[in-house]
Amino acid sequence: MLRIALLAATLSFTITNHSQAQSTCGKADPQTAIRLCTELFNGAADPGAKSTALANRAIAYLQLGDQDAALRDAFLLRLISPHLAIGHGLAGLAFLGKLDWANAIPLLDEALKIDAKQQKFLSARGRALLGLQRYDEAIADFTLAIQLDANDIFSIGQRGSAFSKKKLFEKALADANYAIKAEPTNVNWYFVRAEVFTNKGDISGAIKELETILTLDKNNFQAKAIKASLELAQQVRKQSK
Numbered sequence: 499m500l501r502i503a504l505l506a507a508t509l510s511f512t513i514t515n516h517s518q519a520q521s522t523c524g525k526a527d528p529q530t531a532i533r534l535c536t537e538l539f540n541g542a543a544d545p546g547a548k549s550t551a552l553a554n555r556a557i558a559y560l561q562l563g564d565q566d567a568a569l570r571d572a573f574l575l576r577l578i579s580p581h582l583a584i585g586h587g588l589a590g591l592a593f594l595g596k597l598d599w600a601n602a603i604p605l606l607d608e609a610l611k612i613d614a615k616q617q618k619f620l621s622a623r624g625r626a627l628l629g630l631q632r633y634d635e636a637i638a639d640f641t642l643a644i645q646l647d648a649n650d651i652f653s654i655g656q657r658g659s660a661f662s663k664k665k666l667f668e669k670a671l672a673d674a675n676y677a678i679k680a681e682p683t684n685v686n687w688y689f690v691r692a693e694v695f696t697n698k699g700d701i702s703g704a705i706k707e708l709e710t711i712l713t714l715d716k717n718n719f720q721a722k723a724i725k726a727s728l729e730l731a732q733q734v735r736k737q738s739k
Contacts, residue, residue: 528558549579556588560595568592583612587619594622599629617646621653628660636660651680655687662694670694685711685718692724701732 526534532555539551556571569592575585587609593602606623609616624639640657643650658673671694677687688711695703708725711718 528561531555531558545578549575549582549585552578553582553584553588556592560588560591563595565592565595568595581612583609583616583619585609586612587616587622590619590626591622594626597629599626602626603630615646617643617650620646621650621656624653624660625656628656628663631663633660633664637664649680651677651684654680655684655690658687658690659693662690662697665697667694667698683714685714685721688714689721696728701728701735704728705732 525531535551535555535558539548539555542548542551552571552575556568556575559565559568559571569589572585572589572592575582576589579585586605590602590605590609593599593605603623603626606619606626609619610623620639620643624636624643627633627636627639637657637660640653640660643653644657647653654673655677658670658677661667661670661673671691674687674690674694677684678691681687688707692704692707692711695701695707705725705728708721708728711721712725715721
């Protein structure tokens with residue numbers, strides 16, 4: 499659901515660009531990037547090259563879903579270059595991938611204090627705030643992230659979920675519909691729309707969205723479980739009439 503790998507997918511980092519290793523370290527596929535960045539880190543003498551290697555290796559680990567390895571590199575990067583937003587932000591992303599909202603937020607706060615326009619970190623902090631049910635703050639971060647990148651479908655869809663939880667259903671549906679139009683095979687946005695319909699009391703509408711999810715992903719156990727629960731609630735409601 500969080501797609502942390504996709505949040506990290508477009509990140510890359512370079513301080514200096516005086517060697518082929520630095521220029522390719524963050525541009526290869528994740529496995530190759532890890533190898534190249536390790537070679538760069540081990541062979542580099544200057545802190546800038548080492549920071550480049552650590553940042554891009556952490557990004558590659560995030561893309562592979564290895565949050566613990568990403569955390570190790572991010573925390574080492576914070577020690578070497580504490581003035582750079584990237585180390586704090588990558589550590590925050592790694593905690594986000596572990597669903598550890600409380601530890602993610604202070605690190606993302608630190609990154610955004612250094613660079614308030616780090617769009618991916620704004621989006622990530624919004625998701626962590628959403629996880630902690632701090633909906634107004636989450637909406638504010640998602641909105642800022644969208645202002646910086648109008649094509650940030652992750653933030654648009656997640657903002658829809660936050661709107662739904664605040665019972666702002668028209669806004670929630672607008673965001674969910676936009677996300678679905680942009681990414682029609684992404685089941686996350688149908689979950690958002692199902693959540694909206696459930697919160698509105700439209701059980702039939704929610705079930706329809708879950709059926710769409712199961713058409714796209716027939717083995718989606720979350721959709722199956724929610725659908726079964728809603729169908730039971732629907733039956734109880736009919737019997738009580």
